[in-house]
Amino acid sequence: MKRDYLLFLLFATVVLVAPAAFKGGYLLNVLVFMGINTMLAVALNLLLGFAGQISLGHASFFGLGAYLSGILSTTYGFNPWLTMVIAAVAVGILAFGLGFPILKLKGHYLAMATLGFGIIVYIVFNETVALTGGPSGLSGIPNLKMGSLTFDGDLKNYYLIWCFALVTMLLAINLAHSRIGRALRAIHDSEVASRVMGVNARLLKVQVFALSAIISAVAGSLYAHTMSFISPASFGFNFSVELVTMVIIGGLGSIFGSFLGAALLTILPELLRVVQDYDIVVYGLLLIVMTMYMPKGLAGGIASLARRLRPAKKGVVDAQG
Amino acid sequence: MLRVEGITQIFGGLTALEDISFTVAKGLITGVIGPNGAGKTTLFNIITGLYTQTSGKVFLEGEDISGAPPERLAPRGLVRTFQNIEMFHQMTVLENVLVGLHTRSQSGIFSCALKLPWHLAEERRMREEALRWLEFCGISDLAEVEAGALPFGKCRSVEVARAMAVNPRILLMDEPAAGLNSRETADLEVLIRKIRDTGVTVVLVEHDMELVMDICDAIVVLNLGKKLAEGTPRQIQENPAVIKAYLGEG
Amino acid sequence: MDLLQQLTQYAFSGLSTGAIYALIGLGFAIIYNATGIINFAQGEFVMLGGVLTHFFLIVLKLPAGVAMGGAVIATTVIGALFERLTIRPLKRPTPLSLVIITIGGSIFIRGVAMLVWGKDTQSLPPFSGEEPITLAGATVMPQHLWIFGITLLVIAANKFFFYYTIRGKAMRACSFNRTAASLVGIDVRKMVLLSFVISSAMGAMAGIIIAPLTMTAYDVGVMLGLKGFCAAIIGGMSSGFGTVLGGLLLGLLESLGAGLISSGYKDAIAFIILLLILFIRPQGLFSKAQTERV
Numbered sequence: 001m002k003r004d005y006l007l008f009l010l011f012a013t014v015v016l017v018a019p020a021a022f023k024g025g026y027l028l029n030v031l032v033f034m035g036i037n038t039m040l041a042v043a044l045n046l047l048l049g050f051a052g053q054i055s056l057g058h059a060s061f062f063g064l065g066a067y068l069s070g071i072l073s074t075t076y077g078f079n080p081w082l083t084m085v086i087a088a089v090a091v092g093i094l095a096f097g098l099g100f101p102i103l104k105l106k107g108h109y110l111a112m113a114t115l116g117f118g119i120i121v122y123i124v125f126n127e128t129v130a131l132t133g134g135p136s137g138l139s140g141i142p143n144l145k146m147g148s149l150t151f152d153g154d155l156k157n158y159y160l161i162w163c164f165a166l167v168t169m170l171l172a173i174n175l176a177h178s179r180i181g182r183a184l185r186a187i188h189d190s191e192v193a194s195r196v197m198g199v200n201a202r203l204l205k206v207q208v209f210a211l212s213a214i215i216s217a218v219a220g221s222l223y224a225h226t227m228s229f230i231s232p233a234s235f236g237f238n239f240s241v242e243l244v245t246m247v248i249i250g251g252l253g254s255i256f257g258s259f260l261g262a263a264l265l266t267i268l269p270e271l272l273r274v275v276q277d278y279d280i281v282v283y284g285l286l287l288i289v290m291t292m293y294m295p296k297g298l299a300g301g302i303a304s305l306a307r308r309l310r311p312a313k314k315g316v317v318d319a320q321g
Numbered sequence: 322m323l324r325v326e327g328i329t330q331i332f333g334g335l336t337a338l339e340d341i342s343f344t345v346a347k348g349l350i351t352g353v354i355g356p357n358g359a360g361k362t363t364l365f366n367i368i369t370g371l372y373t374q375t376s377g378k379v380f381l382e383g384e385d386i387s388g389a390p391p392e393r394l395a396p397r398g399l400v401r402t403f404q405n406i407e408m409f410h411q412m413t414v415l416e417n418v419l420v421g422l423h424t425r426s427q428s429g430i431f432s433c434a435l436k437l438p439w440h441l442a443e444e445r446r447m448r449e450e451a452l453r454w455l456e457f458c459g460i461s462d463l464a465e466v467e468a469g470a471l472p473f474g475k476c477r478s479v480e481v482a483r484a485m486a487v488n489p490r491i492l493l494m495d496e497p498a499a500g501l502n503s504r505e506t507a508d509l510e511v512l513i514r515k516i517r518d519t520g521v522t523v524v525l526v527e528h529d530m531e532l533v534m535d536i537c538d539a540i541v542v543l544n545l546g547k548k549l550a551e552g553t554p555r556q557i558q559e560n561p562a563v564i565k566a567y568l569g570e571g
Numbered sequence: 572m573d574l575l576q577q578l579t580q581y582a583f584s585g586l587s588t589g590a591i592y593a594l595i596g597l598g599f600a601i602i603y604n605a606t607g608i609i610n611f612a613q614g615e616f617v618m619l620g621g622v623l624t625h626f627f628l629i630v631l632k633l634p635a636g637v638a639m640g641g642a643v644i645a646t647t648v649i650g651a652l653f654e655r656l657t658i659r660p661l662k663r664p665t666p667l668s669l670v671i672i673t674i675g676g677s678i679f680i681r682g683v684a685m686l687v688w689g690k691d692t693q694s695l696p697p698f699s700g701e702e703p704i705t706l707a708g709a710t711v712m713p714q715h716l717w718i719f720g721i722t723l724l725v726i727a728a729n730k731f732f733f734y735y736t737i738r739g740k741a742m743r744a745c746s747f748n749r750t751a752a753s754l755v756g757i758d759v760r761k762m763v764l765l766s767f768v769i770s771s772a773m774g775a776m777a778g779i780i781i782a783p784l785t786m787t788a789y790d791v792g793v794m795l796g797l798k799g800f801c802a803a804i805i806g807g808m809s810s811g812f813g814t815v816l817g818g819l820l821l822g823l824l825e826s827l828g829a830g831l832i833s834s835g836y837k838d839a840i841a842f843i844i845l846l847l848i849l850f851i852r853p854q855g856l857f858s859k860a861q862t863e864r865v
Contacts, residue, residue, distance in 0.1 A: 048667075052667065101850040109609075112845065112849070113845070123842075179422075179444070180433045182419055189408070189412065192371065192407060196401055198424035207430045244674070280682035281679060281682035281686065
């Protein structure tokens with residue numbers, strides 16, 4: 001447990017000084033995306049990794065956050081910070097309400113239901129042209145401001161996004177080592193035993209579903225206000241699958257793993273840009289191979305590697321980051 | 322303490338339990354025995370809310386708890402263990418026991434995520450108590466070990482510690498000695514008595530007759546879904562119907 | 572065109588798309604019943620059927636029969652390989668890992684198809700001309716009739732296989748109780764493979780017969796697969812008439828919805844139905860308990 005916080009401190013320091021190494025521009029921009037993806041992966045991991053409940057529709061919460069915040073601030077002139085809060089609350093309420101019927105479903109059925117929800121939302125983004133601008137998107141979304149400071153450049157955005165991403169990670173680590181986190185992991189391992197211990201599995205699952213959706217919505221709002229332009233294509237089924245891929249590759253239940261997964265999936269398309277379109281094939285292979293041969297993901301792989309390198313040290317390495 | 326009244330359970334066309342009634346006295350150890358297929362585990366599953374019976378009622382200290390789901394029963398002090406041990410195997414032993422303290426702590430999802438001060442105080446309290454239960458079960462040294470890595474016998478102890486952390490008034494144990502060697506069974510016997518001495522009523526389903534006759538204050542015998550006999554170990558041992566069920570057909 | 576005519580028109584096109592959904596849904600149900608897996612790659616088999624036929628027929632200029640047969644066989648081989656290489660080696664399959672592996676497989680197959688055949692949509696010629704036929708006041712493409720005919724044939728063949736052949740009966744036994752089936756000497760793993768073979772063949776056929784109507788491309792599998800799943804869910808995951816009815820109903824509702832309400836939301840209809848059924852009647856609309864589960 002202490003290790004997680006030490007690791008976090010180290011990680012946060014690296015994140016804060018990292019821009020010094022880059023002269024801005026393209027790379028910094030990639031890192032901004034990495035921050036948003038990290039938030040999303042951590043949020044999904046709370047649901048997928050801790051509670052063991054799959055969602056193939058998480059891109060829709062991200063999208064709802066982006067569109068609510070974007071529309072309210074652009075079309076109706078609300079303060080972007082206020083719209084971020086409104087979006088988070090609205091998505092939270094929606095997810096909480098949706099959570100009760102949808103989380104009654106298990107396994108494949110849950111996967112399909114969340115997927116269906118995601119597609120419905122995606123279709124709504126495309127079809128409500130008057131509100132969202134339809135397939136051609138919504139542009140001119142205002143940047144976030146803090147006093148006289150406007151978050152418009154890459155460096156400012158970097159710090160804005162990563163502050164949120166770090167806070168998200170910290171919250172998730174806190175949660176993992178708390179009463180709720182333990183109860184969630186207990187549900188994952190044996191739902192029946194957790195219920196006998198008095199854990200209200202159903203309510204907890206719904207709560208974590210809502211929390212996960214709220215974080216995704218905040219990420220969406222940040223995305224809208226930093227990019228100034230959003231279109232439905234960013235919030236479709238493919239992105240939902242990409243998010244699941246990040247969590248699986250990083251390692252179920254590992255917060256730092258989610259970062260690794262998000263980092264890999266942000267960088268990979270950039271690297272594969274030369275051989276455009278190969279990325280989708282690589283994702284597919286990664287998903288299959290990781291699930292088959294490295295079910296604990298990169299984080300699990302690194303942990304077991306570390307264990308092998310330090311055989312003398314006693315105690316069990318705790319892979320649940 | 323616990324009263325079962327006219328429990329009948331029918332699966333499809335098969336009657337697994339027929340009109341079972343008995344009472345478990347407070348502060349004692351009661352054994353439920355019977356040959357394989359007698360319906361013991363089914364009965365446990367009904368009492369602990371995992372199955373819903375076809376008819377009949379269950380009362381806990383006079384309160385009707387028929388059909389209440391397990392997560393409602395835990396806060397009322399009814400807890401069980403499982404025959405095939407349901408560990409939270411990806412968590413440490415200490416964390417397993419901490420889950421047992423779930424109903425006795427309040428921090429919600431937000432105060433946990435934000436690490437609010439009262440949550441921290443509560444967490445400290447929980448840890449202390451969890452450690453006490455590990456000590457109670459003689460497994461303090463295993464606190465930081467991942468539960469999935471434990472040998473079977475130790476899992477049993479963890480499961481008991483976890484159940485005790487819920488602060489039960491009545492503890493139902495489903496074949497606690499199954500899979501244990503004789504030394505572990507002896508330890509278990511000591512542990513069960515210790516549990517009773519804390520004032521917890523114990524009900525156990527068990528195959529190990531020696532253990533049952535040794536520690537039980539009262540015994541209920543089931544056979545083919547019906548209650549065959551009820552009484553003290555001595556009465557049961559001398560009951561001709563019981564002897565016939567075990568020796569004649571078993 | 573008066574309203575009645577219009578409705579007949581919608582009904583015809585709806586039912587023929589519905590027949591396709593039914594075929595795809597049956598593919599889902601067969602694998603699900605034999606293995607407990609929802610194969611997210613099912614739609615890719617449909618895509619492969621269409622795209623491969625196009626490749627054989629238009630690019631390689633093979634005769635139509637050979638092209639279609641080849642497409643079905645090639646898809647079946649891919650389906651079998653998929654099961655062999657990804658599902659069978661799994662040591663401890665969980666619903667989550669199976670969902671993810673089949674999603675991975677579907678992305679992979681789609682990606683390879685895109686790399687090999689490009690992103691363009693391709694069209695196939697209808698089986699027997701484009702001269703519309705007038706039926707009950709509505710104009711019907713001959714391809715619609717082909718779809719109905721072939722779907723009926725496939726369903727009948729299925730029924731025959733599952734009820735009158737020893738392998739089919741063995742597969743049904745697996746769906747009722749896998750452990751018991753293996754105890755009486757049925758090779759369950761072979762049955763799993765067989766279920767993938769049958770499903771991929773059926774998926775490919777669905778892909779071939781619909782391609783002349785809707786065109787085909789590397790990415791048509793996603794939507795078609797999901798719609799097929801909806802059909803199976805409506806039918807309670809039965810591999811019998813429940814799913815067929817489910818498919819027809821879905822096709823009909825979609826077509827009417829698109830025609831009478833808004834075509835933009837056409838795809839949403841299927842998913843709203845899916846959610847409603849999963850929330851309210853997860854056992855499907857027509858199932859009376861578990862009588863028809865193969």
